[in-house]
Amino acid sequence: MSLDxxxxxxxxxxxxxxxxxxxxxxxxxxxxxxxxxxxxxxxxDGMRIHSxxxxxxxxxKELRVYDDPRQMPAADLVVVTLKTTAxxxxxxxxxxxxxxxxxxxxxxxxxxxxxLLGDLFGPEKIVGGMAFVCINRIAPGEISHTDHGMxxxxxxxxxxxxxxxxxxGIFRQSGIPCEAxxxxxxxxxxxxxxxxxxxxxxxxxxxxxxxxxxSKEGLWLVRRLCEEVIxxxxxxNIQFEFNVTEEKIRHTQTMGAYKTSMQIDRQLGRPxxxxxxxxxxxxxxxxxxxxxxxxxxxxxxxxxxxxxIAK
Amino acid sequence: MSLDxxxxxxxxxxxxxxxxxxxxxxxxxxxxxxxxxxxxxxxxDGMRIHSxxxxxxxxxKELRVYDDPRQMPAADLVVVTLKTTAxxxxxxxxxxxxxxxxxxxxxxxxxxxxxLLGDLFGPEKIVGGMAFVCINRIAPGEISHTDHGMxxxxxxxxxxxxxxxxxxGIFRQSGIPCEAxxxxxxxxxxxxxxxxxxxxxxxxxxxxxxxxxxSKEGLWLVRRLCEEVIxxxxxxNIQFEFNVTEEKIRHTQTMGAYKTSMQIDRQLGRPxxxxxxxxxxxxxxxxxxxxxxxxxxxxxxxxxxxxxIAK
Numbered sequence: 001m002s003l004d005x006x007x008x009x010x011x012x013x014x015x016x017x018x019x020x021x022x023x024x025x026x027x028x029x030x031x032x033x034x035x036x037x038x039x040x041x042x043x044x045d046g047m048r049i050h051s052x053x054x055x056x057x058x059x060x061k062e063l064r065v066y067d068d069p070r071q072m073p074a075a076d077l078v079v080v081t082l083k084t085t086a087x088x089x090x091x092x093x094x095x096x097x098x099x100x101x102x103x104x105x106x107x108x109x110x111x112x113x114x115x116l117l118g119d120l121f122g123p124e125k126i127v128g129g130m131a132f133v134c135i136n137r138i139a140p141g142e143i144s145h146t147d148h149g150m151x152x153x154x155x156x157x158x159x160x161x162x163x164x165x166x167x168x169g170i171f172r173q174s175g176i177p178c179e180a181x182x183x184x185x186x187x188x189x190x191x192x193x194x195x196x197x198x199x200x201x202x203x204x205x206x207x208x209x210x211x212x213x214x215s216k217e218g219l220w221l222v223r224r225l226c227e228e229v230i231x232x233x234x235x236x237n238i239q240f241e242f243n244v245t246e247e248k249i250r251h252t253q254t255m256g257a258y259k260t261s262m263q264i265d266r267q268l269g270r271p272x273x274x275x276x277x278x279x280x281x282x283x284x285x286x287x288x289x290x291x292x293x294x295x296x297x298x299x300x301x302x303x304x305x306x307x308x309i310a311k
Numbered sequence: 312m313s314l315d316x317x318x319x320x321x322x323x324x325x326x327x328x329x330x331x332x333x334x335x336x337x338x339x340x341x342x343x344x345x346x347x348x349x350x351x352x353x354x355x356d357g358m359r360i361h362s363x364x365x366x367x368x369x370x371x372k373e374l375r376v377y378d379d380p381r382q383m384p385a386a387d388l389v390v391v392t393l394k395t396t397a398x399x400x401x402x403x404x405x406x407x408x409x410x411x412x413x414x415x416x417x418x419x420x421x422x423x424x425x426x427l428l429g430d431l432f433g434p435e436k437i438v439g440g441m442a443f444v445c446i447n448r449i450a451p452g453e454i455s456h457t458d459h460g461m462x463x464x465x466x467x468x469x470x471x472x473x474x475x476x477x478x479x480g481i482f483r484q485s486g487i488p489c490e491a492x493x494x495x496x497x498x499x500x501x502x503x504x505x506x507x508x509x510x511x512x513x514x515x516x517x518x519x520x521x522x523x524x525x526s527k528e529g530l531w532l533v534r535r536l537c538e539e540v541i542x543x544x545x546x547x548n549i550q551f552e553f554n555v556t557e558e559k560i561r562h563t564q565t566m567g568a569y570k571t572s573m574q575i576d577r578q579l580g581r582p583x584x585x586x587x588x589x590x591x592x593x594x595x596x597x598x599x600x601x602x603x604x605x606x607x608x609x610x611x612x613x614x615x616x617x618x619x620i621a622k
Binding site: 201204205207211212215217218220221224293294297298299300301303304305307308 | 512515516518522523526528529531532535604605608609610611612614615616618619
């Protein structure tokens with residue numbers, strides 16, 4: 001394994017993976033992108049990135065993009081950015097690029113992804129992380145990066161290690177803010193404090209983030225759900241500053257009319273990431289007898305919507 | 312006042328009022344219909360009723376329909392079937408047909424209508440009631456009555472009186488099942504056990520009643536909200552059979568793919584009857600310190616949707 005001159009595979013180069021992969025390629029890394037839906041368009045037209053950190057394009061000859069992971073080289077660093085709704089296909093989609101000494105970094109939403117990948121490929125291979133960014137795919141190969149944001153990565157089984165810091169360095173050398181953290185679980189729940197209310201309500205009500213915080217009723221809902229996420233992880237000895245909810249709301253005010261990925265999935269009739277973002281946190285709360293009625297109601301409402309999308 | 316040969320005014324002849332008014336006219340009553348939106352179409356084309364109890368049509372010459380209540384005769388019996396979202400206009404819309412000895416029967420949804428009308432016209436004039444039916448207006452002057460159902464009417468200030476039974480008789484003589492009941496408040500909450508979950512969830516999720524009860528998550532939501540309505544009125548000494556929730560669900564299974572009026576309002580971008588159907592029951596629960604988190608969440612979600620419809 002070499003993280004000094006790594007072969008990188010980005011599995012799931014949609015909005016998030018497409019942006020990170022393009023930034024890595026722009027900065028000279030040997031990154032290979034698995035993007036079944038956009039492969040043909042990217043091979044023909046390349047990629048166009050509209051970013052607050054500077055627009056750029058990549059012509060087809062600079063891009064290695066695939067619609068079949070079995071055609072990809074084995075990778076030193078595997079970055080998994082698949083929707084969690086594809087997690088039943090992890091073996092098939094991630095497996096072909098994994099070798100004995102691969103490191104697998106999952107930047108997927110919500111809870112449970114490190115465990116699923118660890119079960120499949122060995123827990124020692126897994127690094128987890130959270131991306132705090134606003135990125136939308138607006139067309140095949142065309143990505144809009146509207147809000148700055150940080151990737152935080154950490155070890156599922158302990159504090160940040162040399163490899164964690166090296167991976168963070170690869171992102172930073174690609175122009176992507178990234179830091180290694182010592183408490184991945186806390187980072188996951190920190191992201192859920194935002195992700196669960198805004199993805200959940202955004203999808204359930206089909207409303208953008210500014211619409212959700214634009215009325216006292218919307219703010220009430222956001223605050224109750226934030227408080228429940230904070231309460232849900234307290235039995236895990238994960239605690240936050242008293243004003244974390246208001247900080248999340250304040251940050252949301254800077255984001256404008258942002259459509260969360262789950263709202264977009266709802267609008268497009270795609271399966272929503274309910275399991276990773278809402279159901280798993282709910283089950284943690286229930287397992288510890290924490291009362292989370294709003295989370296329960298949200299989860300059930302989203303499931304009703306999702307089951308009817310699938311029909 | 313004469314309820315033997317009454318002049319009847321139906322204020323708000325949409326789906327419900329249009330159907331009842333048409334049935335009264337069909338059976339020889341002197342009913343006058345206020346229907347501002349459909350007046351021109353009904354004067355030109357009459358009314359067409361598709362009903363499980365028999366289809367029928369009324370030609371224009373048999374119909375007295377108005378777009379201005381000031382052109383209507385004063386009425387012995389005023390039947391108010393306006394949406395509660397028009398309750399800020401009750402003085403203007405109902406006032407012109409009220410005389411000293413009018414009886415005003417409100418069949419509007421939810422809580423608070425008897426009080427509002429009593430404040431305006433005198434509480435001694437007011438009779439309240441609930442319509443348990445499935446009626447939709449499918450075009451101007453065209454109404455679909457898809458499920459049988461009963462009107463129950465009662466006195467806001469006591470048990471059923473002679474006038475209550477006479478009014479019930481007028482409905483029955485018009486082919487509309489109707490009974491006088493001795494406990495109007497209980498009847499109102501009985502209807503809310505169905506109305507709050509199915510209108511509320513139907514609108515919040517934009518789903519028909521069969522879709523709501525078609526998954527275990529939807530049933531979970533319906534049951535939690537039914538239980539909260541039952542709990543909310545217990546401090547008022549209103550109690551129900553232990554199996555009332557399951558009875559409501561069983562009846563809903565017979566209704567097919569029914570769109571509640573609140574779902575239709577949401578789809579058409581019209582204001583929803585949140586105040587009468589959800590907010591007032593919620594405030595009763597809160598005033599009696601009954602915990603109703605699901606009702607709170609539903610109310611706030613609907614308000615977010617409603618505030619953005621209005622924009």
